Amino acid sequence: MIWNRVKYGFRAAFGMNPAGRRLTVFPDDVFIVSYPRSGNTWTRFLIGNLLNPNDPVTFANVESRVPEIYFFSDRRLRKLARPRIFKSHEYFDPRYQRTIYMVRDPRDVAVSLYHYSFKRRDIPDAYPIEEFVLRFVNGEFFEDFGTWEEHVLSWHATRKNSSGVLFLKYEDVLADPLQGLAKIASTLQAETTPQMLARAVELSSATQMRGLEKKHSAEWKLTKDTREDIAFVREAKSGGWRTKLSTIAVRTIEQAWGATMKELGYDLVTDADVDRELVKG
Amino acid sequence: MPPAHGSVRKLFGALAQTWRVLTGRQIAGRGLTVFPDDIFLVSYPRSGNTWTRFLLGNLIYQNDPITFSNIESRIPEIYFNRDRFLRRLPRPRILKSHECFQPHYPRVIYIVRDPRDVAVSFYHHNVKARNIPDDYPMASFVPRFIAGEFDVKFGSWRDNVLSWSVLRKDDPGFLMLRYEDMRHEPARVLVNVVDFLERCSFPKIDSSAEAVQRAIERSSPDRMRALEKQQAGQWILTKDTRSDKPFVRSAISGGWKSQLAPESVAAIESAWGGLMQSLGYELSSTGTAVSVESGLHRGLPA
Numbered sequence: 281m282i283w284n285r286v287k288y289g290f291r292a293a294f295g296m297n298p299a300g301r302r303l304t305v306f307p308d309d310v311f312i313v314s315y316p317r318s319g320n321t322w323t324r325f326l327i328g329n330l331l332n333p334n335d336p337v338t339f340a341n342v343e344s345r346v347p348e349i350y351f352f353s354d355r356r357l358r359k360l361a362r363p364r365i366f367k368s369h370e371y372f373d374p375r376y377q378r379t380i381y382m383v384r385d386p387r388d389v390a391v392s393l394y395h396y397s398f399k400r401r402d403i404p405d406a407y408p409i410e411e412f413v414l415r416f417v418n419g420e421f422f423e424d425f426g427t428w429e430e431h432v433l434s435w436h437a438t439r440k441n442s443s444g445v446l447f448l449k450y451e452d453v454l455a456d457p458l459q460g461l462a463k464i465a466s467t468l469q470a471e472t473t474p475q476m477l478a479r480a481v482e483l484s485s486a487t488q489m490r491g492l493e494k495k496h497s498a499e500w501k502l503t504k505d506t507r508e509d510i511a512f513v514r515e516a517k518s519g520g521w522r523t524k525l526s527t528i529a530v531r532t533i534e535q536a537w538g539a540t541m542k543e544l545g546y547d548l549v550t551d552a553d554v555d556r557e558l559v560k561g
Numbered sequence: 562m563p564p565a566h567g568s569v570r571k572l573f574g575a576l577a578q579t580w581r582v583l584t585g586r587q588i589a590g591r592g593l594t595v596f597p598d599d600i601f602l603v604s605y606p607r608s609g610n611t612w613t614r615f616l617l618g619n620l621i622y623q624n625d626p627i628t629f630s631n632i633e634s635r636i637p638e639i640y641f642n643r644d645r646f647l648r649r650l651p652r653p654r655i656l657k658s659h660e661c662f663q664p665h666y667p668r669v670i671y672i673v674r675d676p677r678d679v680a681v682s683f684y685h686h687n688v689k690a691r692n693i694p695d696d697y698p699m700a701s702f703v704p705r706f707i708a709g710e711f712d713v714k715f716g717s718w719r720d721n722v723l724s725w726s727v728l729r730k731d732d733p734g735f736l737m738l739r740y741e742d743m744r745h746e747p748a749r750v751l752v753n754v755v756d757f758l759e760r761c762s763f764p765k766i767d768s769s770a771e772a773v774q775r776a777i778e779r780s781s782p783d784r785m786r787a788l789e790k791q792q793a794g795q796w797i798l799t800k801d802t803r804s805d806k807p808f809v810r811s812a813i814s815g816g817w818k819s820q821l822a823p824e825s826v827a828a829i830e831s832a833w834g835g836l837m838q839s840l841g842y843e844l845s846s847t848g849t850a851v852s853v854e855s856g857l858h859r860g861l862p863a
Contacts, residue, residue, distance in 0.1 A: 289579045301591060372724050374661055374709060374716025419664070426664030430728055434662050437727035438720050 299354040305375040308363040315431045317392040318384035319450040320367055325484035326461050336483045339496035351501050371426045372434035381435050384450035385546050386428045387521035387533055390416050399510040413529040417536045429537040451518040457481045486516035589644040598653040600668045600761055605721040606659055607682035608674035609740040615780035626779045629792035641797040653763055661716045662724035668761045671725050674740035675842050676718045677817035677829055680706050689806035703825040707832045719833050741814045747777045782812035
């Protein structure tokens with residue numbers, strides 16, 4: 281307790297604490313924002329490979345290309361060349377002017393996070409997915425970021441029609457990565473050619489990223505202390521929940537967030553909506 | 562300023578911050594320790610938050626009226642007080658905050674005020690805080706207010722109001738108040754707040770008609786102005802600001818009608834008209850294009 285305080289105090293004094301929500305924000309900063317496990321890392325690869333096609337992004341250099349705000353001190357990040365491009369998992373922060381927000385079907389987020397939680401040793405082996413999903417719906421795994429719905433709504437309600445803010449669905453980018461990246465490029469005000477887009481998509485493919493993860497996972501901050509037998513880059517698919525989640529788990533998610541899911545174009549498969557209307561009378 | 566001076570100041574700043582963190586004296590703000598029984602009094606700046614603190618404080622502590630000297634130990638704000646000090650207050654705590662939506666605030670009383678009146682009040686507040694000069698034109702202030710350029714971390718009025726109302730509208734731990742309703746019928750609103758507090762397992766509050774009336778009188782603009790005159794030098798919110806400008810200003814609603822030029826009114830209404838209407842604020846410039854703020858089409862509190 282006291283040692284933690286001494287450490288925190290020392291680091292605070294010398295500007296060494298990770299920036300996180302205390303980051304100094306410049307008006308020209310670009311933020312790639314999403315709830316965890318929603319395609320943020322892929323987007324970082326796409327952007328890095330678009331802007332720097334001759335020196336492809338790897339897990340060893342991604343933190344210097346599109347750094348995340350949770351690993352580095354504000355002091356260090358202030359020294360980066362501008363405009364800076366960051367990865368962030370923050371719920372609505374009014375200071376972010378230019379934002380690329382990536383949303384993903386929460387049922388797939390649940391499956392992905394379930395595997396990731398094993399990898400991070402947050403849950404024991406054979407932990408039942410129903411129990412996991414209940415805790416996921418309560419936002420227990422990322423208390424600093426709120427629940428999936430709070431996260432998505434906080435940005436969507438305030439910024440959906442704002443210039444400089446791009447909302448992307450992971451599923452759409454997956455279905456047509458070239459078009460997704462073209463939209464990202466225009467938000468970044470980056471001049472591109474179809475060849476550059478195609479090359480960036482190719483360099484950021486799931487196969488490519490899996491290969492790179494094997495090489496560098498021990499060096500990358502996000503993976504280095506996690507279980508090696510479980511991959512960070514997993515299926516990179518959409519709709520996996522249909523086989524991976526039980527009906528109870530699907531119902532739990534749809535009952536909690538059905539209205540927002542429908543608003544975002546995610547079709548519900550349980551009668552959560554009927555239940556909800558009945559309760560409201 | 563010579564560079565050496567700057568680095569010396571920086572070093573002292575760093576040392577002071579180390580000392581504050583080591584001894585738990587850092588200002589709470591966003592690093593505030595939140596307890597599950599906390600109740601937050603949230604609003605955009607200049608929307609009646611201090612008045613509400615007085616009203617509530619005077620109702621809860623009936624034997625010891627609220628002043629600018631004791632308010633920070635009764636219903637404190639999170640930006641000027643230390644986390645350690647706040648952690649030691651009796652619970653459940655009621656805390657003042659200006660943050661946009663915060664997922665970890667368990668219970669929230671949110672105060673909203675007509676943004677046209679907020680603009681007028683905020684203008685004077687920024688003069689008092691020396692952010693803008695005395696003769697700064699209101700017509701230049703309003704566009705900057707709409708863009709959320711003052712107190713950037715709290716967002717614009719729209720960001721602040723919309724983020725809370727969309728995310729918490731159906732939540733039993735959320736109560737939305739309109740400043741104008743409080744001015745119009747303070748007793749009725751105060752009784753609603755007491756109900757809400759008791760639902761939040763706040764200890765029983767005497768909300769008899771006499772008690773409510775007394776709390777309202779003790780929180781009147783006249784009394785608050787008199788207290789401000791005596792105590793402004795000690796209160797953290799006012800002590801380093803211009804003493805020739807009051808913190809407690811006109812305390813009325815609709816002042817914008819005489820203080821804002823039609824162009825400024827039109828600018829606010831065209832930026833936020835949809836949201837204003839959904840909150841019951843009538844627009845005057847019906848001819849202007851009104852943006853639709855549906856908040857994911859889920860509607861907003863009536």
